[in-house]
Amino acid sequence: MPPSICLRRLSLAPSDLTAHAMASRSLLAYTQTTSFSHSASLSAKPGQGKPAGPARGERTLNLGKNKKVQRDMGKRPAPGERKALRKRVVLSNTNALVVEGLNDLTVSNIETGDMQGQVVGLSEPVIDQLRAVEAFKATQGWYLFRRPAMLMRKETAQLSALMGDVEAQKKTVRRILVGDRASGKSTLLLQGLAMAFMRKWVVINFPDAKDIVSAHTEYAPLPGSNPLQYTQNAYTANLLAQIAKANSAVLSTIVPSTDLRLPIPTTRKTTLADLAVLGSKNPELSWPIFNALWTELTQPGRPPIILAVDGLAHIMTPSAYLSAEAKPIHAHDLVVVRHFIDHLSGKSVLPNGGMVLAATSGSNQPASPALKFSVQLAEARAQGATDLPMWNPYELVDQRVMEVLTDVDTLKLHGLDKQDSRTIMEYYAASGMLRKQVDEPLVSHWWTLAGNGNIGELEKGSVKMRA
Amino acid sequence: MSGGELPKSLLRAFASLGGFPRSQLRSIPSSRRGLNQSTPKYFSTGAIRRAETIDEVPRSNIAAPPISFSEDAQDIQKAEEQAQKLLKRLRVVPASASYFSAKPEATDDFVTLDTLLRKYSTLPVVPAGHAPRVAWKGLHHYKVKVNEPIGPARYARIVAILHRLNHIHPALMPEEVTTAMARFKRDINPHDIKPRPSVIDEWGRSKGVGRRKTSSAVAWLVEGEGEVLINGQTLAQKFGRLHDRESAVWALKSTQRLDKYNIFGLVKGGGVTGQAEAMALAVAKALLVQEPALKPALRRAGVVTRDPRKVERKKPGRIKARKMPTWVKR
Structure with a gap:
């Protein structure tokens, strides 16, 4: 029996069918371009299968032996309420003391490096921008202190120096942030984003790579892509909204210089910020608009760009999405991920200079042996090792990941030294969250217990777990 | 020992002695007073001891008195009669006070x-x-x-x-x-058996070994800034619980030397807590090599003595080490 759906689709062949050289492949591609879903609620026909059971709260006759007492649970939380609570980021603790003499991070003190080894605050506009790109995480200890502040550590200085290089030489810096669990990778990423905002860069942040690949947003094959790629309209629209909100100061000053050729009318006054907003409001057009925005941003004379992702391991494995053949789609086949990976691998460069940062996660990472190996290799390379590690040829490896990460460098986060530990602990004490005299024995005690100065463990031990 | 055996052997003894003067025979009862007599007089039924203490040929081995060829049967008979008369007057007391004891x-x-x-x-x-x-x-x-x-x-x-x-x-x-x-x-x-005293080696390291439950740890201590590396991991990576981290470095913490030494440890076997406490003992032993005078302080800190407790073995007939099966009526 011939597949009726395919034949029906054939009769509706598109006009651009002839444009493709290989008609048979295009046909195949087209048949897959229809939006589809494998979620259960849509695939099941109504009126078939088991009844869903009585509605909640409805009284039913229950004659069974194991009668369960139906208790009134009260009002259940509304859809999304619990998730919102879980994702809620609290950036202030009104019970914490105001720290006297806490300076804000500014462009000037970033460049001079005066703030090296000191705790600095973040100014309100930057906090708003960072919030817009979801750079703050609920698991970080922002809720403990009066206002967001952070330690300018050695790695921050390195990052700052790299940013200076980018601005001076218009080069693309690509780094994977690696380090122990709770060593401050996400916070360093946040520091990078904050500095980029202050330097008037365009910031595009993927706050959690897991959201891209966990199959919680809709997806569709990208028409005409070979090999087949997939767009995620809802995710891209949200991303555009974040870009528009966070970078409005920069993007609202830039007017498109090229013919965008968008399937939506734009006026002459449309700035890039408007364009991003337009994309966020039309999810079906979000990917073409993102592309148009990217084309505009890479024109000569535009500001540098910082691309950042947290939780890199998630996009280095097959995603949770399924293809039409019910095979897992590799994360690299998602256009959003593809776009990021091309820049991380160096396949695409940022013509106006910029930075591609990818932070690994110590607590939420799927197994990605290729990523792990690539990081080891990069570290060995950085140390100038003569015998570089070799992949065991008898083990299967995700070749796509290996190729992508061939020459990416790492930025390794080590533990703080005793001086930095003392500085941050004095900040804890000044905030009233550590009620002890910060002296040499106390600092060395927590420094050792925190695994040679791991900053997350230092905070956990001295502030969060205090009796 | 049956009652008839003693007189018989005594008779034999007298017969072998022949015509000993009476004064010599008299000396036998006096033996009950002194244990330090030169002549062996212990009689004992104990199998092993007998061979040790009696240096003469054991008399019980003699099946019959030695035959005297010089004298005739009449003399022997006379001696036996004399002995019979003597035994009526003598009370034989065994040399050992425990002669009549079972042990x-x-x-x-x-x-x-x-x-x-x-x-x-x-x-x-x-x-x-x-x-x-x-x-x-x-x-x-x-x-x-x-x-x-x-x-x-x-x-x-x-x-x-x-x-x-x-x-x-x-x-x-x-x-x-x-x-x-x-x-x-x-x-x-x-x-x-004295263990060889540990010494600080040429690199300034001292070694200590500690055990707890089924874990065993080796620690090397060297002067430093308080860095800890256990099985190649930092303290925070190795022990998730803050309590275990404190346990592992307790010897240094309790003596205010946490920022004076670096620890390199290898630990294996058992669980997390056992490993941490094995590490505590190992670090204390290594610290004692560096500073022997800290022994009382470390003993007060409780990191000198090995905790001998282990999981009690399961016994047959029981569900666990001590738990009995549920009582069933029939």
């Missing part, structure tokens, strides 16, 4: 040692705890040796005397006591 060996040992103690009780002693450390035979070994069912309480009394005898000043220790005590010493004195 003569142990009692003899006790009496011997007690006698020795009384004899030498006036000798000067060393203060308590300063005597050379001796591991006495355990009850089990002693039981095997004497082949008698002796209980722990009775053996404890023997050991108490030995302990007292051991406290006699070594310069004045009589040979007799030394030989008597030697019989009760273990073949190998574990207190003589």
